[in-house]
Amino acid sequence: MSVTERDPVLTESGPATDRRSRAIEVLLPREVPLGGPRAMLVNRTLPQRRRSLIGAWCFVDHYGPKEVQPGTPAMEVPGHPHIGLQTVTWLFEGEIEHRDTVGTVGVIRPGEMNLMTAGAGVAHSEYSLPATTRMHGAQLWVALPDGARTGERAFEHFVPEALEVDGAEVRVFLGAWLGSTATPRTFTRLLGAEVRLPAHSTWRAPLDPADEVGVLVVEGPVEVDGVAATRSQLVALADGTEELVLTAGDEPARVLVLGGEPFGAPVVMWWNFVGRDHDDIVAARADWQRQVDQQRAAGHADGRFGPHPASWDDVLAAPELPTVRLMPRA
Helix, strand or coil: CCECCCCCCCCCCCCCCCHHHCCCEEECCEEEEECCCCCEEEEEEECECCECCECCEEEEEEEEEEECCCCCCCCEEEEEEEECEEEEEEEEECCEEEEECCCCEEEECCCCEEEEECCCCEEEEEEECCCCCEEEEEEEEEECCCCHHHCCCEEEEECCCEEEECCEEEEEEECEECCEECCCCCCCCEEEEEEEECCCCEEEEECCCCCEEEEEEEECCEEECCEEECCCCEEECCCCCCEEEEEECCCCEEEEEEEECCCCCCEEEECCEEECCHHHHHHHHHHHHHHHHHHHHHCCCCCCCCCCCCCCCCECCCCCCCCCCCCCEC
Protein backbone atom coordinates (compact mmCIF):
# COMPACT_ATOMS: atom_id res chain seq x y z
CA MET A 1 0.00 0.00 0.00
CA SER A 2 0.95 3.61 -0.41
CA VAL A 3 1.23 6.39 2.13
CA THR A 4 -0.33 9.57 0.77
CA GLU A 5 1.19 11.91 3.35
CA ARG A 6 4.66 13.32 3.01
CA ASP A 7 6.22 13.01 6.46
CA PRO A 8 3.35 12.04 8.74
CA VAL A 9 2.36 14.14 11.72
CA LEU A 10 2.06 11.45 14.34
CA THR A 11 -0.38 10.92 17.19
CA GLU A 12 0.74 11.57 20.74
CA SER A 13 0.73 8.38 22.81
CA GLY A 14 1.24 9.49 26.38
CA PRO A 15 4.29 10.25 28.53
CA ALA A 16 7.66 9.51 26.98
CA THR A 17 9.47 6.58 28.57
CA ASP A 18 13.06 5.39 28.42
CA ARG A 19 13.51 2.77 25.68
CA ARG A 20 15.28 0.48 28.15
CA SER A 21 12.41 0.45 30.64
CA ARG A 22 9.18 1.10 28.77
CA ALA A 23 5.92 0.44 30.55
CA ILE A 24 2.80 -0.80 28.78
CA GLU A 25 1.10 1.94 26.74
CA VAL A 26 -1.86 2.30 24.39
CA LEU A 27 -1.02 3.90 21.03
CA LEU A 28 -4.07 5.71 19.68
CA PRO A 29 -4.93 5.57 15.95
CA ARG A 30 -5.35 8.51 13.62
CA GLU A 31 -7.35 8.49 10.42
CA VAL A 32 -5.38 9.08 7.21
CA PRO A 33 -6.16 8.75 3.49
CA LEU A 34 -4.50 5.94 1.55
CA GLY A 35 -4.07 5.57 -2.21
CA GLY A 36 -4.70 7.83 -5.16
CA PRO A 37 -7.51 10.29 -6.03
CA ARG A 38 -10.19 8.02 -4.52
CA ALA A 39 -8.24 7.33 -1.34
CA MET A 40 -9.73 5.11 1.35
CA LEU A 41 -9.38 6.04 5.01
CA VAL A 42 -7.31 3.89 7.36
CA ASN A 43 -6.47 3.97 11.07
CA ARG A 44 -2.71 4.30 11.64
CA THR A 45 -1.07 3.50 14.98
CA LEU A 46 2.59 3.16 13.99
CA PRO A 47 4.85 5.09 13.63
CA GLN A 48 4.23 7.72 16.29
CA ARG A 49 6.31 10.61 17.55
CA ARG A 50 7.33 8.76 20.67
CA ARG A 51 7.52 5.28 19.24
CA SER A 52 8.65 4.42 15.72
CA LEU A 53 9.22 0.67 15.96
CA ILE A 54 8.05 -2.47 17.71
CA GLY A 55 10.81 -4.91 16.85
CA ALA A 56 11.26 -4.30 13.13
CA TRP A 57 7.55 -3.46 12.68
CA CYS A 58 7.57 0.17 11.59
CA PHE A 59 4.09 0.76 10.14
CA VAL A 60 0.63 -0.46 11.22
CA ASP A 61 -2.59 0.42 9.38
CA HIS A 62 -6.03 -1.07 10.12
CA TYR A 63 -8.88 -0.43 7.69
CA GLY A 64 -12.56 -1.35 7.61
CA PRO A 65 -14.81 -3.12 7.92
CA LYS A 66 -16.17 -1.05 5.05
CA GLU A 67 -19.40 -1.83 3.21
CA VAL A 68 -19.22 -1.31 -0.56
CA GLN A 69 -21.70 -1.73 -3.37
CA PRO A 70 -21.09 -4.65 -5.75
CA GLY A 71 -18.86 -3.52 -8.60
CA THR A 72 -17.66 -0.45 -6.67
CA PRO A 73 -13.95 -0.64 -5.80
CA ALA A 74 -13.31 -0.81 -2.06
CA MET A 75 -9.59 -0.32 -2.64
CA GLU A 76 -7.76 1.35 -5.51
CA VAL A 77 -4.03 1.75 -4.93
CA PRO A 78 -2.18 2.30 -8.25
CA GLY A 79 1.44 1.29 -8.83
CA HIS A 80 3.77 2.84 -6.25
CA PRO A 81 7.31 2.15 -4.99
CA HIS A 82 8.99 0.89 -1.81
CA ILE A 83 12.57 0.59 -0.57
CA GLY A 84 14.14 -0.87 2.56
CA LEU A 85 11.11 -2.75 3.88
CA GLN A 86 8.80 -5.74 3.64
CA THR A 87 5.05 -5.17 3.18
CA VAL A 88 2.71 -7.55 5.00
CA THR A 89 -0.90 -7.69 3.78
CA TRP A 90 -3.38 -9.54 5.99
CA LEU A 91 -7.13 -9.65 5.24
CA PHE A 92 -10.16 -10.32 7.43
CA GLU A 93 -12.77 -9.71 4.71
CA GLY A 94 -12.68 -9.03 0.96
CA GLU A 95 -10.37 -9.96 -1.91
CA ILE A 96 -7.48 -7.95 -3.37
CA GLU A 97 -5.55 -8.38 -6.61
CA HIS A 98 -1.81 -7.75 -6.18
CA ARG A 99 0.56 -6.96 -9.07
CA ASP A 100 4.23 -6.10 -8.72
CA THR A 101 7.52 -5.62 -10.51
CA VAL A 102 8.72 -9.03 -9.35
CA GLY A 103 6.25 -10.38 -11.92
CA THR A 104 3.58 -11.45 -9.43
CA VAL A 105 -0.13 -11.38 -10.26
CA GLY A 106 -2.29 -12.90 -7.56
CA VAL A 107 -5.37 -12.61 -5.37
CA ILE A 108 -5.24 -12.52 -1.58
CA ARG A 109 -8.20 -13.65 0.54
CA PRO A 110 -8.98 -13.68 4.28
CA GLY A 111 -6.61 -15.84 6.30
CA GLU A 112 -3.85 -15.47 3.70
CA MET A 113 -0.74 -13.30 3.76
CA ASN A 114 1.21 -11.48 1.08
CA LEU A 115 4.83 -10.71 1.99
CA MET A 116 6.67 -8.47 -0.47
CA THR A 117 10.34 -7.70 0.07
CA ALA A 118 11.36 -4.37 -1.43
CA GLY A 119 15.12 -4.61 -1.00
CA ALA A 120 16.66 -1.80 -3.05
CA GLY A 121 13.38 -1.17 -4.87
CA VAL A 122 10.04 -2.69 -5.84
CA ALA A 123 6.67 -1.36 -6.99
CA HIS A 124 3.18 -2.85 -6.71
CA SER A 125 -0.53 -2.12 -7.04
CA GLU A 126 -3.54 -3.35 -5.06
CA TYR A 127 -7.16 -3.32 -6.22
CA SER A 128 -10.16 -4.97 -4.59
CA LEU A 129 -12.04 -7.46 -6.78
CA PRO A 130 -15.52 -6.48 -8.08
CA ALA A 131 -17.28 -9.15 -5.99
CA THR A 132 -16.01 -7.61 -2.72
CA THR A 133 -18.87 -6.14 -0.68
CA ARG A 134 -16.98 -5.71 2.62
CA MET A 135 -13.31 -4.77 2.98
CA HIS A 136 -11.42 -5.28 6.23
CA GLY A 137 -7.73 -5.81 6.74
CA ALA A 138 -4.35 -4.69 7.99
CA GLN A 139 -1.34 -3.34 6.11
CA LEU A 140 1.97 -3.65 7.93
CA TRP A 141 5.59 -2.81 7.18
CA VAL A 142 8.77 -4.38 8.47
CA ALA A 143 12.05 -2.41 8.33
CA LEU A 144 14.90 -4.36 6.72
CA PRO A 145 18.38 -4.53 8.29
CA ASP A 146 21.57 -3.58 6.46
CA GLY A 147 22.31 -5.99 3.63
CA ALA A 148 18.71 -7.01 3.05
CA ARG A 149 17.60 -3.40 2.59
CA THR A 150 19.74 -3.10 -0.55
CA GLY A 151 19.11 -6.67 -1.73
CA GLU A 152 16.79 -8.27 -4.27
CA ARG A 153 13.05 -7.73 -4.51
CA ALA A 154 10.88 -10.79 -3.77
CA PHE A 155 7.30 -11.91 -3.13
CA GLU A 156 5.79 -14.75 -1.06
CA HIS A 157 2.18 -15.82 -0.52
CA PHE A 158 1.44 -17.85 2.60
CA VAL A 159 -1.65 -19.50 4.11
CA PRO A 160 -1.04 -20.29 7.80
CA GLU A 161 -2.73 -23.17 9.55
CA ALA A 162 -5.53 -22.28 11.97
CA LEU A 163 -4.65 -23.72 15.38
CA GLU A 164 -6.85 -24.22 18.43
CA VAL A 165 -4.80 -23.18 21.47
CA ASP A 166 -6.55 -23.26 24.86
CA GLY A 167 -9.86 -22.14 23.40
CA ALA A 168 -8.44 -19.47 21.06
CA GLU A 169 -7.96 -19.69 17.31
CA VAL A 170 -4.42 -18.72 16.31
CA ARG A 171 -2.84 -18.18 12.88
CA VAL A 172 0.93 -17.53 12.87
CA PHE A 173 1.80 -15.77 9.61
CA LEU A 174 5.36 -14.68 10.43
CA GLY A 175 7.97 -16.24 12.68
CA ALA A 176 7.38 -19.03 15.19
CA TRP A 177 5.02 -19.16 18.19
CA LEU A 178 3.08 -21.77 20.14
CA GLY A 179 4.60 -24.62 18.13
CA SER A 180 3.66 -23.13 14.75
CA THR A 181 6.30 -21.86 12.32
CA ALA A 182 5.57 -19.69 9.28
CA THR A 183 7.73 -20.38 6.22
CA PRO A 184 8.10 -16.88 4.63
CA ARG A 185 11.56 -15.37 4.92
CA THR A 186 12.28 -12.58 7.37
CA PHE A 187 15.59 -10.87 8.10
CA THR A 188 15.22 -10.21 11.83
CA ARG A 189 13.43 -12.29 14.44
CA LEU A 190 9.73 -11.49 14.03
CA LEU A 191 6.35 -12.60 15.26
CA GLY A 192 3.09 -11.96 13.43
CA ALA A 193 -0.10 -13.78 14.43
CA GLU A 194 -3.88 -13.40 14.50
CA VAL A 195 -5.67 -14.49 17.68
CA ARG A 196 -9.45 -14.90 17.97
CA LEU A 197 -11.05 -15.21 21.41
CA PRO A 198 -14.60 -16.17 22.37
CA ALA A 199 -16.59 -13.74 24.51
CA HIS A 200 -16.02 -13.79 28.29
CA SER A 201 -12.70 -15.60 28.02
CA THR A 202 -9.16 -15.06 29.29
CA TRP A 203 -6.23 -16.46 27.32
CA ARG A 204 -2.54 -16.68 28.14
CA ALA A 205 0.46 -17.35 25.92
CA PRO A 206 4.23 -17.21 26.50
CA LEU A 207 6.41 -14.49 24.96
CA ASP A 208 10.15 -14.07 24.55
CA PRO A 209 11.05 -11.41 27.13
CA ALA A 210 13.84 -10.17 24.83
CA ASP A 211 11.26 -9.15 22.21
CA GLU A 212 9.27 -5.96 21.82
CA VAL A 213 5.58 -6.84 21.36
CA GLY A 214 2.49 -4.91 20.32
CA VAL A 215 -1.15 -6.05 20.18
CA LEU A 216 -3.40 -4.45 17.55
CA VAL A 217 -7.07 -4.70 18.49
CA VAL A 218 -9.09 -5.65 15.41
CA GLU A 219 -12.37 -6.48 17.13
CA GLY A 220 -13.02 -5.81 20.77
CA PRO A 221 -12.97 -4.33 23.26
CA VAL A 222 -10.31 -6.48 24.90
CA GLU A 223 -8.01 -6.20 27.89
CA VAL A 224 -4.32 -6.68 27.06
CA ASP A 225 -2.28 -7.49 30.16
CA GLY A 226 -4.98 -5.78 32.20
CA VAL A 227 -5.13 -2.63 30.05
CA ALA A 228 -8.39 -1.93 28.25
CA ALA A 229 -8.20 -1.26 24.51
CA THR A 230 -10.65 -1.07 21.66
CA ARG A 231 -10.75 -1.30 17.87
CA SER A 232 -7.67 -0.03 15.98
CA GLN A 233 -5.69 0.72 19.15
CA LEU A 234 -2.21 -0.75 19.45
CA VAL A 235 -1.07 -1.85 22.90
CA ALA A 236 2.73 -1.82 23.24
CA LEU A 237 3.63 -4.26 26.00
CA ALA A 238 6.07 -3.48 28.78
CA ASP A 239 9.69 -4.43 28.15
CA GLY A 240 10.56 -7.92 29.39
CA THR A 241 6.98 -9.25 29.25
CA GLU A 242 7.07 -13.06 29.46
CA GLU A 243 3.35 -13.80 29.16
CA LEU A 244 0.58 -12.26 27.08
CA VAL A 245 -2.81 -12.13 28.81
CA LEU A 246 -5.90 -11.30 26.72
CA THR A 247 -9.41 -10.96 28.16
CA ALA A 248 -12.48 -10.63 25.93
CA GLY A 249 -15.63 -8.89 27.11
CA ASP A 250 -19.23 -9.42 26.08
CA GLU A 251 -18.29 -9.98 22.43
CA PRO A 252 -15.69 -12.16 20.70
CA ALA A 253 -12.34 -10.44 20.26
CA ARG A 254 -9.73 -10.53 17.53
CA VAL A 255 -6.19 -9.13 17.71
CA LEU A 256 -2.92 -9.16 15.82
CA VAL A 257 0.18 -9.92 17.89
CA LEU A 258 3.25 -8.20 16.40
CA GLY A 259 6.69 -8.62 17.92
CA GLY A 260 10.37 -9.15 17.42
CA GLU A 261 13.86 -8.39 18.59
CA PRO A 262 14.70 -4.68 18.94
CA PHE A 263 15.70 -3.37 15.52
CA GLY A 264 18.88 -1.69 16.67
CA ALA A 265 19.27 0.83 13.83
CA PRO A 266 17.77 4.27 13.14
CA VAL A 267 15.38 4.60 10.21
CA VAL A 268 14.23 7.47 8.04
CA MET A 269 10.62 6.98 6.91
CA TRP A 270 9.12 9.17 4.21
CA TRP A 271 6.21 8.39 1.87
CA ASN A 272 6.72 4.70 0.93
CA PHE A 273 10.43 4.55 1.67
CA VAL A 274 12.44 3.32 4.64
CA GLY A 275 16.09 4.41 4.52
CA ARG A 276 18.93 5.18 6.88
CA ASP A 277 19.40 8.84 6.03
CA HIS A 278 18.04 11.76 4.03
CA ASP A 279 20.20 10.95 1.01
CA ASP A 280 18.68 7.44 0.72
CA ILE A 281 15.24 9.00 0.39
CA VAL A 282 16.31 11.67 -2.09
CA ALA A 283 17.93 9.08 -4.36
CA ALA A 284 14.92 6.73 -4.22
CA ARG A 285 12.49 9.53 -5.03
CA ALA A 286 14.55 10.63 -8.04
CA ASP A 287 14.80 7.04 -9.34
CA TRP A 288 11.05 6.53 -8.99
CA GLN A 289 10.21 9.81 -10.69
CA ARG A 290 12.26 8.72 -13.71
CA GLN A 291 10.04 5.64 -13.98
CA VAL A 292 6.90 7.76 -13.52
CA ASP A 293 8.01 9.97 -16.41
CA GLN A 294 8.77 6.92 -18.58
CA GLN A 295 5.36 5.41 -17.82
CA ARG A 296 3.50 8.58 -18.72
CA ALA A 297 5.52 9.21 -21.86
CA ALA A 298 5.72 5.70 -23.29
CA GLY A 299 3.11 3.59 -21.44
CA HIS A 300 5.76 1.40 -19.83
CA ALA A 301 8.85 1.79 -17.64
CA ASP A 302 11.78 -0.02 -16.07
CA GLY A 303 14.63 0.88 -13.74
CA ARG A 304 15.58 0.57 -10.09
CA PHE A 305 12.04 -0.49 -9.12
CA GLY A 306 11.69 -3.10 -11.85
CA PRO A 307 9.59 -3.38 -15.03
CA HIS A 308 6.05 -2.08 -14.71
CA PRO A 309 3.27 -4.60 -15.41
CA ALA A 310 1.72 -4.13 -18.85
CA SER A 311 -1.70 -3.53 -17.26
CA TRP A 312 -0.59 -0.39 -15.43
CA ASP A 313 -2.05 2.67 -17.17
CA ASP A 314 -0.57 5.07 -14.65
CA VAL A 315 1.36 5.11 -11.38
CA LEU A 316 1.50 7.35 -8.33
CA ALA A 317 4.01 10.17 -8.53
CA ALA A 318 6.05 10.92 -5.43
CA PRO A 319 5.13 14.02 -3.40
CA GLU A 320 7.59 16.86 -3.07
CA LEU A 321 10.28 16.43 -0.46
CA PRO A 322 10.15 18.70 2.61
CA THR A 323 12.43 21.71 2.62
CA VAL A 324 14.26 20.45 5.72
CA ARG A 325 16.60 17.49 6.02
CA LEU A 326 14.84 14.29 7.08
CA MET A 327 16.10 13.00 10.41
CA PRO A 328 16.32 9.37 11.55
CA ARG A 329 13.89 7.93 14.07
CA ALA A 330 15.33 5.90 16.93
